[in-house]
Amino acid sequence: MDLSLSDEQKQLQDAAERFVRDKYTFENRRKIVATEKGFLPENWAQMAELGWLGMSFSEADGGYGGGPIETMIVMEQFGKGLVLEPFLPTVVLGGGMIASAGTAAQKEAQLAPMIEGKKQLAFAWLERQSRYNLADVSLKATKEGNGWSLSGHKGVVYNAPSADTVIVLARTSGGAREEKGLTLFLVDGKAKGLTRRDYPTQDALRASELTFDKVSVDTDAVLGTVDTAFPTVEEAVDRAIVALCAEATGCMDAINAATLEYIKTRKQFGVPIGKFQVLQHRMVDCFTNAQEARSMTLMASLKIDDKDAIVRRKAASRAKVQIGKSGKFCGQSAVQMHGGMGVTDELAVSHYFKRLTMIDLMFGNQQHHLTRYSAPCWTPSRSWRSPPSGPSATKWPARPSR
Amino acid sequence: MDLAFTPEEQKFAADVRAFVKANLPADVRDKVKNGKHLGRDDYMRWQQALGKKGWLVYTWPKKYGGPGFTPAERYIFENICAEEYAPGIIPFGTKMVGPVIYTFGSDEQKAKYLPAIRESTVWWCQGYSEPGSGSDLASLRTKAEKDGDHYIVNGSKTWNTMGHWADWIFCLVRTDSRTKPQEGISFLLIDMKTPGITVKPIIMMDGGHEVNEVFFDNVKVPLANLVGKENEGWTCAKFLLANERLGIAAVPQSKRGVEALKEIARAEQDNGRPLIENQGFAEKIADLEIQVTALEYTELRVLSQMAHGGQPGPEVSGLKIRGSEIQQRITELTMEAIGEYSAPYLPGLLWHGTNEAPVGPDYAHLAAPRYFNTRKTTIYGGSNEIQKGIISKMVLGL
Amino acid sequence: MDLALKPEHKAFADEVRAFARATLSPATRAKSFSGKHYDRDDHMAWQQALGSKGWLAYTWPKKYGGPGWDVTQRFLFENVLAEEGAPRIIPFGPKMVGPVIYTFGSDEQKQRFLPGIRASTVSWCQGYSEPGAGSDLANLRTRAVRDGDHYVVNGQKTWTSYAHWADWIFCLVRTDTEAKPQQGISFLLIDMKTPGVTVRPIIMLDGAHAVNDVFLDNVRVPVANRIGKENEGWTCAKFLLANERLGIAEVPASKRGVRSLRELNDDPSLNEKIADIDLQVQALEMSELRALSTMALGGAPGPEVSTLKVRGSEIQQRIAELAMEAVGEYAAPYQPDLLFRDTNETPVGPDHAPPAAPRYFNMRKTSIYGGSTEVQKNIVSKAILGL
Structure with missing residues (x-):
């Protein structure tokens, strides 16, 4: 057991910290938000040059053989700066699914240019009725000649406006919400029959509603095998959750630091407001929450490569619950302690708060993951401990279920 | 003690409902129902209708042109207005400066200002x-210095709500800087058209413009606009803060908010079933409803005390604390119900009433901005920390 | 970075488990799982067994007779013992006064006191x-006045856990009343058999007797029993408080608590609440591991340890609360004999019902003792946040 970073990992952390410090001052970020794409292509190119776009992929896939810890390190720094470049949809989700399910030809065509920074990706799974159920998919793909035809709707697809390829989760068989019968397709962002409605999100990212009207793709557009995409998707989403948690940890550090600074300098009643115990204790609670978030993110990052799928799922859900809870606490507290200034657009604090809020809603909120985590099939068997001692052997009747 | 309404009260309720149905403009009702932002004119049309009926200043005593409602009638009036999707009454004239003027103002001031407040022909804002x-x-630190029969006012006010729509502002200003902080303050009424006043918008985190900074640069204000005595404005300020804290609990609005939340939870899907059937979520709504009921009965108890001659005391702070937390919780759960479809940000639809189609259901784009914006409720009108400080000192004697 | 255990650590865990299974009395073990109270013999027999094996003072360096384990071994040791139903080690000797003696004591003091602590042949309690003087510890007023080669001690200590079982007490006493509150305090070791020492039980809200008042009436204590310099006892006190806060998070016991909850609960509507507390325990454990990892690299536990104590105590309380919730109305019958004595009385409801409410009541102490949650937050606010 060893929880310290290696020298290479420390260097990566330094580089990511430097990147954020140089490129993401609050005023710079405002300018980037206002650009057409909502991120800077030159920043993306620099990330490619620094090797960040390929670091988590195996050398066989053209990457640098890193893993979840490396992703955690950069995402945490991205959170500190509220970085806008589409690392999560392109690298973690898109790249992750292609690496795990793609053929050699698909990797060659999609992953290699992505690692070089020449191709961006988006992942379209959500539909109007899906809420947080990854299998609640009704967009239909039907066999058509030598390929497939896709029709239906996808919502809140992050980075779709800039994506060269959209990875689409479609139903090829089975009924509503059945895990079996789902297939992933690689669809060109400019495919005929695909229309986009682009919009910004609350936290200044870019996303789209996508309408598929008989979009035709070849057989080789299928990522993985037909009807069996669910495990690939679930694993990729769990990895994305862990990366999001790292980003949230960075957000929390930054928002806590800003709040601490504010309550040390803002004076009311003749003293810095940080002299009031009620604010001190709330600040301590923020600090504790961020610590716990960091602990859970670290644990999830260490376990997300586990061979056992249940271990992976639990690690992701556990961290997401913690991040939802801690992020809400730190965000709401930061706004409150900033007073009126906290609810304006003028200071960074509200921007961190909005990002933390949206992170909780992505891929299942706190409640959803608590339910997922407590699913009975996952709890350890009851045989682990010896039977209780004592004279009474009466079986106590079970409580009537509600 | 009796929870049931008398036949007279029931008749009154029916009258109020009939009046609202007949007089609330349909477009305004729709905007309130769908949680859209209202313009100045929307508020004015409704408030003027109430004004004609004599109900706009429903908390005022008869002597000053109020309807002289009993606490039960006030309660009925507020609840039915909320149920019928009437906009909230803008409090700056009716609930704030009006009572200050009839309590502390001269007869001339009463004659000059009260009618326009009762009829909503003048829009007021607050400079605190x-x-x-x-x-x-x-x-x-905004200063007012005497110069003949005028004060010359210099300084700036912030968090000024809807000042960009206002005709008049009531301000606390410093008229003596040598005494203790509370002692050298005066309460001034200032015409927003006076030269030297500039209003600068503050953009909130949801992208909206509702508050401003107001700058005063050598603004000439007649001495006749001073309410109460010079240097005794703090008395008016305290009186007004206590009044403000009562209405701020916003119970009728919260009840309406819970109903709207339930409707959304019925419309949203969760694993192919309405979200409201999800046990975890249903329990959260139930918990919220119980909190609203507890708040409502606490407010009724305070009103009943007032009916027997008491003044709203520091325990009113408790209503503001819980009321503001509940308002926040409603917006939080509404956003949670909508889930990822809260993410799209559509400022055109939100602020400018464009014809842009919503992304997802109609109500989705409002949820996150409301949640963000409602963070203000535990900050304004005396932050909850300040409210707790007041209770601890005034009620608990700590 | 790696969470996995090295083979030698796996072997170590197996060895600890085998030892616990072979050595721990079944009756004591059963009490751990049922929530019944231990008596003195339960503790002493187990601690002496650990002592014979050289494991009781498991946090001590080799130099002072500890096993010299790394942080991973300590972590495994605590966890395996909790899983196996061992009572927690009473900390006053091995975790509190022991480290103070080997850090600040003279060679004579080390020779005289450390062996009895390591072997658990002498039991200690804490006079703070x-x-x-509760949260404001430095306000203490028990006086020690020099009289030749003795101090004459007068005053009263309270909340003294297990004083009725203890052979010795370590005390903070005031030796200078002129100085600032923190100065003028000395650290004294007092034999409980000395004339003038009286112990009076304080009965807790669940009916248990674990804490006491200790009255000191002209108690003569040799000057040789003072640790460190006169008037510099606050240094020892601070050192000890930092040590105390680390162990006080009680993660292994809470893990056991969560497992018992899962085991005992048959109400599906509690599943998410249990999952939530399970998550909190894991976050706390990971935070503790991170602190241990820093210590392994040579860092000392700092004030951030306070946050572990705060969360640890809240979690213990929450587990007790949920256990009571799981039992429902059968938590109401009060059956003290079942809690404190060996008896043939049968429980009114299910077996696990009688201790549920008493435990919930009792656990309220965790956010009060060892520096209340409020005091801990003050420490973090001052020492870490600079407020």
Whole structure:
């Protein structure tokens, strides 16, 4: 057991910290938000040059053989700066699914240019009725000649406006919400029959509603095998959750630091407001929450490569619950302690708060993951401990279920 | 003690409902129902209708042109207005400066200002907070210096709600800087058209413009606009803060909010079933409803005390604390119900009433901005920390 | 970075488990799982067994007779013992006064006191709090006045856990009343058999007797029993408080608590609440591991340890609360004999019902003792956040 970073990992952390410090001052970020794409292509190119776009992929896939810890390190720094470049949809989700399910030809065509920074990706799974159920998919793909035809709707697809390829989760068989019968397709962002409605999100990212009207793709557009995409998707989403948690940890550090600074300098009643115990204790609670978030993110990052799928799922859900809870606490507290200034657009604090809020809603909120985590099939068997001692052997009747 | 309404009260309720149905403009009703933002004119049309009926200043005594409602009638009036999707009454004239004027003002001032407040022909705003004086209001520094029969006012006010729509502003200003902070403050009424006044918008985190900074640069204000005695404005300020805290609990609005939340939870899907059937979520709504009921009965108890001659005391702070937390919780759960479809940000639809189609259901784009914006409720009108400070000192004697 | 255990650590865990299974009495073990109270013999027999094996003072360096384990071994040791139903080690000797003696004591003191602590042949208690000095510990007023080669001690200590079982007490006493509150305090070791020492039980809200008032009436204590310099006892006190806060998070016991909850609960509507507390325990454990990892690299536990104590105590309380919730109305019958004595009385409801409410009541103490949650937050606010 060893929880310290290696020298290479420390260097990566330094580089990511430097990147954020140089490129993401609050005023710079405002300018980037206002650009057409909502991120800077030159920043993306620099990330490619620094090797960040390929670091988590195996050398066989053209990457640098890193893993979840490396992703955690950069995402945490991205959170500190509220970085806008589409690392999560392109690298973690898109790249992750292609690496795990793609053929050699698909990797060659999609992953290699992505690692070089020449191709961006988006992942379209959500539909109007899906809420947080990854299998609640009704967009239909039907066999058509030598390929497939896709029709239906996808919502809140992050980075779709800039994506060269959209990875689409479609139903090829089975009924509503059945895990079996789902297939992933690689669809060109400019495919005929695909229309986009682009919009910004609350936290200044870019996303789209996508309408598929008989979009035709070849057989080789299928990522993985037909009807069996669910495990690939679930694993990729769990990895994305862990990366999001790292980003949230960075957000929390930054928002806590800003709040601490504010309550040390803002004076009311003749003293810095940080002299009031009620604010001190709330600040301590923020600090504790961020610590716990960091602990859970670290644990999830260490376990997300586990061979056992249940271990992976639990690690992701556990961290997401913690991040939802801690992020809400730190965000709401930061706004409150900033007073009126906290609810304006003028200071960074509200921007961190909005990002933390949206992170909780992505891929299942706190409640959803608590339910997922407590699913009975996952709890350890009851045989682990010896039977209780004592004279009474009466079986106590079970409580009537509600 | 009796929870049931008398036949007279039931008749009154029917009258109020009939009046609202007949007089609330349909477009305004729709905007309120769908949680859209209202313009100045929307508020004015409704408030003027109430004004004609004599109900706009429903908390005022008969002597000053109020309807002289009993606490039960007030309660009925507020609840039915909320149920029928009437906009909230803008409090700055009716609930704030009006009572200050009829309590502390001269007869001339009463004759000059009260009619326009009762009829809603003049829009008022409030000049209290300053950049350096938020929770610590008494540290304010906007100065008013005497010059013949005028004051010359210099300084700035902030968190000024809807000042960009206002005709008049009531301000706390410093008229003596040598005494204790609370002592050298005066209460002034200022015409917003006076030269030297500039209004600068503050953009909120949801992208909206509702508050402003107001700058005063050598603004000439007649001495006749001073309410109460010079240097005794703090008395008016305290009186007004206590009044403000009562309405701020917003119970009828919260009840309406819970109903709207339930409707959304019925419309949203969760694993192919309405979200409201999800046990975890249903329990959260139930918990919220119980909190609203507890708040409502606490408010009724305070009103009943007032009916028997008491004044709203420091325990009113408790209503503001819980009321504001509940308002926040409603927006939080609404956003949670909508889930990822809260993410799209559509400022055109939100602020400018464009014809842009919503992304997802109609109500989705409002949820996150409301949640963000409602964070203000535990900050304004005396932050919850300040409210707790008041209770601890005044009620608990700590 | 790696969470996995090295083979030698796996072997170590197996060895600890085998030892616990072979050595721990079944009756004591059963009490751990049922929530019944231990008696003195339960603790002493187990601690002496650990002592014979050289494992009781498991946090001590080799130099002072500890096993010299790394942080991973300590972590495994604590966890395996908790899983196996061992009572927690009473900390006053091995975790509190022991480290103070080997850090600040003279060679004579080390020789005289450390062996008895390592072997658990002498049991200790702690004389810190006083009726007027709780959260504000430095306000203590128990006086020690020099009289030749003795101090004459007068005053009262309170909340003294297990004083009725203890052979010795370590005390903070005031030796200078002129100085600032923190100065003028000395650290004294007092034999409980000395004339003038009286112990009076304080019965807790669940009916248990674990804490006491200790009255000191002209108690003569040799000057040789003072640790460190006169008037510099606050240094020892601070050192000890930092040590205390680390162990006080009680993660292994809470893990056991969560497992018992899962085991006992048959109400599906509690599943998410249990999952939530399970998550909190894991976050706390990971935070503790991160602190241990820093210590392994040579860092000392700092004030951030306070946050572990705060969360640890809240979690213990929450587990007790949920256990009571799981039992429902059968938590109401009060059956003290089942809690405190060996008896043939049968429980009114299910077996696990009688201790549920008493435990919930009792656990309220965790956010009060060892520096209340409020005091801990003050420490973090001052020492870490600079407020």
